[in-house]
Amino acid sequence: EAEVAQSPRYKITEKSQAVAFWCDPISGHATLYWYRQILGQGPELLVQFQDESVVDDSQLPKDRFSAERLKGVDSTLKIQPAELGDSAMYLCASSPRGIGGPAGANVLTFGAGSRLTVL
Amino acid sequence: DQQVKQNSPSLSVQEGRISILNCDYTNSMFDYFLWYKKYPAEGPTFLISISSIKDKNEDGRFTVFLNKSAKHLSLHIVPSQPGDSAVYFCAASLLFTGNQFYFGTGTSLTVIP
Numbered sequence: 001e002a003e004v005a006q007s008p009r010y011k012i013t014e015k016s017q018a019v020a021f022w023c024d025p026i027s028g029h030a031t032l033y034w035y036r037q038i039l040g041q042g043p044e045l046l047v048q049f050q051d052e053s054v055v056d057d058s059q060l061p062k063d064r065f066s067a068e069r070l071k072g073v074d075s076t077l078k079i080q081p082a083e084l085g086d087s088a089m090y091l092c093a094s095s096p097r098g099i100g101g102p103a104g105a106n107v108l109t110f111g112a113g114s115r116l117t118v119l
Numbered sequence: 120d121q122q123v124k125q126n127s128p129s130l131s132v133q134e135g136r137i138s139i140l141n142c143d144y145t146n147s148m149f150d151y152f153l154w155y156k157k158y159p160a161e162g163p164t165f166l167i168s169i170s171s172i173k174d175k176n177e178d179g180r181f182t183v184f185l186n187k188s189a190k191h192l193s194l195h196i197v198p199s200q201p202g203d204s205a206v207y208f209c210a211a212s213l214l215f216t217g218n219q220f221y222f223g224t225g226t227s228l229t230v231i232p
Contacts, residue, residue, distance in 0.1 A: 004162070031218055042123070042208055042222035043163070056219060091162055097218060106151055106212060108220055110162030 002026040004111035006092050012117045018080040021114045025074070025094030031055075032069055033108065034077050035091040043091055049075065082118045089113045122146050123211050125223035133231050138196040140226045142209035145190065149211035149221075154183060154194045157206045157225070166207075167194070199230045 005024040013019050025032050031050050035043035046065065048056040051072040060067065064083070069075040079086055093108040124143045132138045140154075150171040155163035169176040169183045169192070176183050182195045196203055206225045213219050 006162075033220070035222075040128075040224070042125075042224045044222070045219065048219065050218075093162075095218065106214055106218065107153065107165050107168065108155075108210075109165065110155075112160075113162045115160070 004092055004094055004109055006111035006114050008114055009112060010115045012119065013082050014119050015084055016081040018078065019082050019116060021077045021090050021092075023075045023077070023092030023111060025092070026096070026109055029094035029096050031095040031097060032075050033093045033095075034067055034075070035093065037089045037091055037113075046077070082116075084118050087116055087118045089115050121224070123209060123221045123223040125209060125226050127226050128224070129227040129229070131229045131231060132199045134201055135198045138199045138203065138228055138230070140194040140207050140228065142192045142223050143190055144192075144211050146211070147190065148213060150214045151212040152183070152185060152192050153210045153212065153220070155208045155210060157208060163208055201230045201232050204228055204230050
């Protein structure tokens, strides 16, 4: 069964350090999402890509966070510098459906996530 | 501003009984709704979905009901099994305006053997 791959699974870093997360979506999936989930809360969208283009990054703290999907396949989410409040699970998800595509394909498949702890 | 709300953080149910998880939303433009299940240290996994043109969708032990006038959906699990113990998230999507997904805060279900 096809999976969304994420690495690293766990990351411990000190505040002010840089950290990067990588995601490889299911092959052929047009849309890729990065979500942040703080313990006890639901996933919150950080950035959405359609192919290599950013569709929505309105909730991405752009002073410290950046995301790219250069060739429209895998993606990297970076935090520089990390702060204590960034401790969370960072989830990558992909969907086969692009904007305006068939409704039946509109299901997100999530990776296992990257757990970040900032000390 | 939370557009999708799950007001019950936790729920305990006896094995074999029905589990009912509730979800409310505020945006009447949402046109597609999903439920996800999440175990600790794993990503959410898709469970069942419903389009806004329907009011019920069934898949085995899982049924989702949608009440558009009340902006409310619920997930019924019958019969509940210990393996159903997990956190359940409802999500709402804007199919035709941007493909965004908005998640609720989750309900932790415990099925007691």
